[in-house]
Amino acid sequence: MVATENMAPPRLSVEGAGIVVGGGVFVVSGLVALLSFWGNDLPIAGPGSVGQFAAIAAGIVAFLAYATGRLWHRQGLTPFETSAGRGSGAARAPGVAGRATGADIFDTFAIALAFGILALLGWLVLGAVLADGFQDATVYFLSASVIAGAAIGVTAYAVFLASAGMDLMRLSTVLAGFAVIGILTAMLSAPNPHWWMLHLSALGMTRSISSLTFNLTLIIAGVIVTAIARYATDARGIEDPQRRAAVVRVRVGLILIGVLLACVGIFPLNVSAVLHNVSAVGMVVVFALVVFWVRAALPEAPRAFFTLGYTFFGVIVLMLVFFAIGYYVLTAAELVAGVLVFSWLIVYLRMSGAAVARAR
Structure with missing residues (x-):
């Protein structure tokens, strides 16, 4: 009885996992950015910019975060909850794990790739807009590292949660x-x-x-x-x-x-x-x-x-x-x-x- 009461609701459990994923990505990507940017002032957008770094890294992380979010349910690489060979709306016995088919894995890869490109293009466009708003501005390497890490971490958090609840x-x-x-x-x-x-x-x-x-x-x-x-x-x-x-x-x-x-x-x-x-x-x-x-x-x-x-x-x-x-x-x-x-x-x-x- 005590164990049941201490169990977190499923949605809160997913949110907690998303925070862990986003926080971990923020730390790792921030350190990588710090090593890459060390001692340099970077433009906001364009070649060699903080925007370009964040966009490319966010695209890769978004792809991986989607796959991680799908594996969180221990159903294999299925695109969303209604797959894994059981059909839309079909019932499943409690506690029975799904098994991903080849088609499920292909579909999951395609959707994950879409998330990756969406993150890449989204941050590139946002970087270009900010660069137009701050003409000729540069970003110190410490600030650039934090900004890049935050952008990539937020991407990982959002994509993980979207993947875990995909339908x-x-x-x-x-x-x-x-x-x-x-x-x-x-x-x-x-x-x-x-x-x-x-x-x-x-x-x-x-x-x-x-x-x-x-x-x-x-x-x-x-x-x-x-x-x-x-x-x-x-x-x-x-x-x-x-x-x-x-x-x-x-x-x-x-x-x-x-x-x-x-x-x-x-x-x-x-x-x-x-x-x-x-x-x-x-x-x-x-x-x-x-x-x-x-x-x-x-x-x-x-x-x-x-x-x-x-x-x-x-x-x-x-x-x-x-x-x-x-x-x-x-x-x-x-x-x-x-x-x-x-x-x-x-x-x-x-x-x-x-x-x-x-x-x-």
Whole structure:
């Protein structure tokens, strides 16, 4: 009885572990930064800066912290709690540990990589903003070491907690943040400031960090969409054959959207115009099909969700018509279509996650 009363609640236990992880990373990274910066005054951003050091280290630490957070539950490298071969919303016997499959490990790696790149780009952008606010300022090596250690430690703490509590609904937020920060970083760092006069794909056509960021963002976002498709469309336990078939169709559609999104980044327009355009157009076509398939696959979703999908589809068609008649430039049509497709995917993940939570 005494032992039970002294046991910390699970959430507090995870928070305590997060503090240990963040504090340990703060000390270690601060010491490494101190040895690297010793005796030098560093710029805030740019090559050899405190911002660059913090961003690179935070990216590596975020990747490792996500894996550590998943292992905290002793389920193996599973992406989140509803995996490990038991299906979304399926019950598990108390005390039975999950076992990660090869697909689970791959999915976990993809999500961890997204966290790593998100941390890298996030701190790079913040460093650039601070550098603009403190023009020509430098940072003493002691202060730089503390700042870098704090940034890396906070990253480890936040990612560990996010990983330990990861589910479909939280993953939708990560996917949105990753895509937005990746695309914005590519836009802000584009060597041609007038890239928008051509098309959105122009961001991926140069041999620059901007193009690498743009294409890598699309590839990893596509891998994540493909990876989570099987968790968001689990057909096990569905006895109605028609609904089961609808769920399978939606799963195939989501996988195709993820694959085609990745192909848009794998085949930039200057590498293969045919493959790039087929991937981009195919993604929109498959999205249209999924929007009309999802009602039979997720009938418990609110009517507003289905109306939203039909509205998004109509707006995309309207944007394409505007482009065809010359009212909109291609960049505007691509941005609107891309934002709407991604927004619907994120809302769908939240709907699916809510359905899973209700089924438990």
